[in-house]
Amino acid sequence: MTVPALEVTGLHRFFGGLPAVCDVSMRVPAGERRLLLGPNGAGKTTLFNLVAGDFPPSRGEIRIFGENVTRKTADQRTHLGMARTYQIITLFAKNTLLHNVVMSLMGLLRLRFNPLSDIRRQKTLWDEARATLALVGLEHLADRTVADTSYGEKRRLEIAMALAQKPKLLLLDEPLAGLSADERRDIQRLLQTIPREVTIIMIEHDMDVALAFADVITVMQRGQIVVEGNRADVVADPKTREVYLGH
Amino acid sequence: MISTSRPQIVLGLVAIAALLAMPWLVTSDYYVNIATQIVIAAILAMSLNVLVGFGGMVSLGHASYLGVAAYLTVYLTAHAGFGPLAGALAAIAATTILAMLFGYLALRASGLGFLMITLALGQILWGIAYRWASLTGGDNGLGGAVRPHPLGVDLMNPTAFFYFALIFLAAAMWLISRFIQSGLGQSLQGARDQPRRMRALGYNVWLIQWLSFVFAGFWGAIAGMLYAYYNQFVSPQTLHLTTSAETLLMVIAGGTGTLFGPIVGAALVVILKNVVSAYITRWLMLLGIIFVTIVMFMPEGLVPGTRRLRGIVRKRRGSPTTPALPVTEERPT
Numbered sequence: 001m002t003v004p005a006l007e008v009t010g011l012h013r014f015f016g017g018l019p020a021v022c023d024v025s026m027r028v029p030a031g032e033r034r035l036l037l038g039p040n041g042a043g044k045t046t047l048f049n050l051v052a053g054d055f056p057p058s059r060g061e062i063r064i065f066g067e068n069v070t071r072k073t074a075d076q077r078t079h080l081g082m083a084r085t086y087q088i089i090t091l092f093a094k095n096t097l098l099h100n101v102v103m104s105l106m107g108l109l110r111l112r113f114n115p116l117s118d119i120r121r122q123k124t125l126w127d128e129a130r131a132t133l134a135l136v137g138l139e140h141l142a143d144r145t146v147a148d149t150s151y152g153e154k155r156r157l158e159i160a161m162a163l164a165q166k167p168k169l170l171l172l173d174e175p176l177a178g179l180s181a182d183e184r185r186d187i188q189r190l191l192q193t194i195p196r197e198v199t200i201i202m203i204e205h206d207m208d209v210a211l212a213f214a215d216v217i218t219v220m221q222r223g224q225i226v227v228e229g230n231r232a233d234v235v236a237d238p239k240t241r242e243v244y245l246g247h
Numbered sequence: 248m249i250s251t252s253r254p255q256i257v258l259g260l261v262a263i264a265a266l267l268a269m270p271w272l273v274t275s276d277y278y279v280n281i282a283t284q285i286v287i288a289a290i291l292a293m294s295l296n297v298l299v300g301f302g303g304m305v306s307l308g309h310a311s312y313l314g315v316a317a318y319l320t321v322y323l324t325a326h327a328g329f330g331p332l333a334g335a336l337a338a339i340a341a342t343t344i345l346a347m348l349f350g351y352l353a354l355r356a357s358g359l360g361f362l363m364i365t366l367a368l369g370q371i372l373w374g375i376a377y378r379w380a381s382l383t384g385g386d387n388g389l390g391g392a393v394r395p396h397p398l399g400v401d402l403m404n405p406t407a408f409f410y411f412a413l414i415f416l417a418a419a420m421w422l423i424s425r426f427i428q429s430g431l432g433q434s435l436q437g438a439r440d441q442p443r444r445m446r447a448l449g450y451n452v453w454l455i456q457w458l459s460f461v462f463a464g465f466w467g468a469i470a471g472m473l474y475a476y477y478n479q480f481v482s483p484q485t486l487h488l489t490t491s492a493e494t495l496l497m498v499i500a501g502g503t504g505t506l507f508g509p510i511v512g513a514a515l516v517v518i519l520k521n522v523v524s525a526y527i528t529r530w531l532m533l534l535g536i537i538f539v540t541i542v543m544f545m546p547e548g549l550v551p552g553t554r555r556l557r558g559i560v561r562k563r564r565g566s567p568t569t570p571a572l573p574v575t576e577e578r579p580t
Contacts, residue, residue, distance in 0.1 A: 052447060112434045115430075
């Protein structure tokens with residue numbers, strides 16, 4: 001049996017007395033496209049934050065590619081091959097798009113601790129960053145500051161920064177949120193180009209887009225997994241309708 | 248990233264030429280000594296700027312490194328039988344080790360917590376210097392240090408000491424400007440702006456901030472060593488909160504996150520403190536008024552504020568050749 005990309009067991013997270021994630025267990029095999037569905041407050045982003053290491057779980061265990069990372073910091077998890085995007089865009093707004101991708105690339109290099117080496121002279125780094133921007137169709141905006149770009153371009157930059165790290169496990173938190181129809185189509189196309197060996201877990205509210213993307217769907221409600229299965233099973237399950245339509 | 252434009256290079260060259268010519272421009276040793284004080288204060292302010300401007304870590308304990316290095320330099324050379332070079336190197340090394348410890352303690356918190364821890368650590372050192380009279384001389388301070396004679400140059404001469412200090416300022420400027428553009432410097436600025444994102448990108452934010460804290464402490468120690476040789480005396484006042492606050496004032500007044508801002512801020516504070524106080528009794532009030540004026544009209548500090556105003560003036564004149572640069576261009580990451 002191959003080692004799963006992500007395995008969470010009995011995961012809990014309480015904020016005061018509020019259980020944001022409650023006894024969640026999930027196994028995502030390598031290469032799978034997994035979709036996390038659920039209404040607002042279902043605990044999807046909290047689950048992402050727990051997996052990414054933004055805060056520790058109250059209880060439970062997280063394994064990435066077989067390694068127990070429950071007590072590891074976010075940066076240590078990134079060095080195991082995990083990358084993520086944020087629901088609320090988190091970029092270096094005063095810098096150029098190119099510089100943002102350079103920062104992403106540098107996160108995995110020893111250069112990040114070098115106090116003397118001028119990063120402007122690291123030609124390969126800048127070339128690689130430019131190539132990554134080309135992947136998401138932003139090469140022509142490489143030298144523009146993030147603050148001067150549109151929302152959709154920022155979303156694409158978020159994905160570029162995640163892809164720059166050549167992740168084995170990619171967490172996408174609502175990558176299509178707030179985009180126009182054209183922009184959504186662009187991002188969808190972009191996601192289709194990500195190699196199959198990259199495991200993707202995505203949170204998305206748009207059912208049409210999400211269902212077309214996912215191999216397996218996990219539906220959450222009130223911090224718990226209520227339905228899990230392939231597209232047909234999940235759509236047919238009455239609990240899914242209950243979660244989304246309330247009856 | 249900080250970009251060095253042509254006017255900046257010209258300005259830098261003019262400043263260097265003016266500094267080199269300073270002893271010829273002013274006839275009195277008094278003014279040469281004031282210039283030396285500015286140089287020492289500028290090194291301290293630049294080191295604090297690494298934390299405040301580029302790291303977003305506001306410290307009220309930066310006098311610790313100035314004071315500890317100064318005390319150690321005086322003690323080791325005048326009372327423990329160390330030579331001037333060995334004493335200076337030992338003082339700088341020991342102060343840098345202290346910065347490692349203080350960084351470890353202070354970086355357990357961020358924001359106000361960080362500020363309060365640095366303040367508390369600084370006040371502990373001040374208390375030790377004030378109360379441990381058998382070692383530090385207490386309120387009377389510690390004296391007896393003699394300026395060294397590197398390569399046969401007598402540093403008792405004010406002009407010679409000015410150039411001696413200037414070498415360290417040049418080294419500080421060069422190495423700090425390199426640091427800002429380096430991988431570590433850029434990581435520090437990233438951690439200042441988006442710490443959560445930086446962690447997700449694989450950066451150990453704590454370690455980056457700690458290394459930068461130690462780097463800043465090292466330059467604070469250099470300033471302390473120079474301070475000890477300049478004054479040949481050190482007192483608890485060096486470690487006092489007012490010294491830390493004054494240094495922070497230099498950084499904020501000159502412009503945080505800029506290379507030249509702390510130097511301008513240091514010149515402003517030292518001149519007001521030494522020159523203006525000779526003519527105006529209420530010079531502290533004047534310092535307060537100037538600071539409030541800067542905060543009101545140039546909240547980003549004198550250096551970036553002047554650049555902004557220059558840009559506005561050019562825009563009004565409709566100069567098509569050199570458009571005003573946005574302030575953000577000077578503020579990396």
